Amino acid sequence: GAVVSQHPSRVICKSGTSVKIECRSLDFQATTMFWYRQFPKQSLMLMATSNEGSKATYEQGVEKDKFLINHASLTLSTLTVTSAHPEDSSFYICSAPESSGNTIYFGEGSWLTVV
Amino acid sequence: GNSVTQMEGPVTLSEEAFLTINCTYTATGYPSLFWYVQYPGEGLQLLLKATKADDKGSNKGFEATYRKETTSFHLEKGSVQVSDSAVYFCASTNSGGYQKVTFGTGTKLQVIP
Numbered sequence: 273g274a275v276v277s278q279h280p281s282r283v284i285c286k287s288g289t290s291v292k293i294e295c296r297s298l299d300f301q302a303t304t305m306f307w308y309r310q311f312p313k314q315s316l317m318l319m320a321t322s323n324e325g326s327k328a329t330y331e332q333g334v335e336k337d338k339f340l341i342n343h344a345s346l347t348l349s350t351l352t353v354t355s356a357h358p359e360d361s362s363f364y365i366c367s368a369p370e371s372s373g374n375t376i377y378f379g380e381g382s383w384l385t386v387v
Numbered sequence: 388g389n390s391v392t393q394m395e396g397p398v399t400l401s402e403e404a405f406l407t408i409n410c411t412y413t414a415t416g417y418p419s420l421f422w423y424v425q426y427p428g429e430g431l432q433l434l435l436k437a438t439k440a441d442d443k444g445s446n447k448g449f450e451a452t453y454r455k456e457t458t459s460f461h462l463e464k465g466s467v468q469v470s471d472s473a474v475y476f477c478a479s480t481n482s483g484g485y486q487k488v489t490f491g492t493g494t495k496l497q498v499i500p
Contacts, residue, residue, distance in 0.1 A: 278430075281430075304486070306486075306487060306488070308488075308490075314492065314493070315476065315490045315491060315492045315493050316431070316476070316488075316490045317490075318487055318488075318489075321487070365430060365431055367488060369486055376480065376486075376488065378423075378430065378431045378433070379430065380429075380430035381429075381430035381431060383428075
């Protein structure tokens, strides 16, 4: 069945570097994808809505220059954490509603550790 | 917008005990409701869902009923196991479509032998 694949599942990077996380819809096209972030021991908070072929829509308080989102095709959205700092260490997860609108799928999530 | 409120944890139960995790929601219209589970060190998994009033979602012995009159979607299981230890998130989507998901704060469940 349709799934959403996220890569990498775990990544460690050094402070000041950038890291890219990919979210792919398999078997279906997703014009919209969503990126969430989970702080330690807290809930998942929506960061931004990724729109295929146009700019992402960011939630209030999310730095768009720090969290770059690109939705270049109908099956791929990427989140790039730029100039990462230890406070960016978190669990990032994407979701995509199936085109029929009846089901929403989540990726497996990506654990980012910035050292 | 939507909001979801769920009981704070952690919840600690002995194996085979009865589990209830309360969840209430606020929304305009008729949202869909979900319970997600996150096992330690893993991603998010859909546990069950309900799309309209009086629907009952069930999976792996867990159940939740969409109660419009009380705006609730409480999660229950008759007999928990150690393997059920995880964080449980109640969630809703905006009415009319499966788009943005609003999550509750999560409830950590620890089941001890």
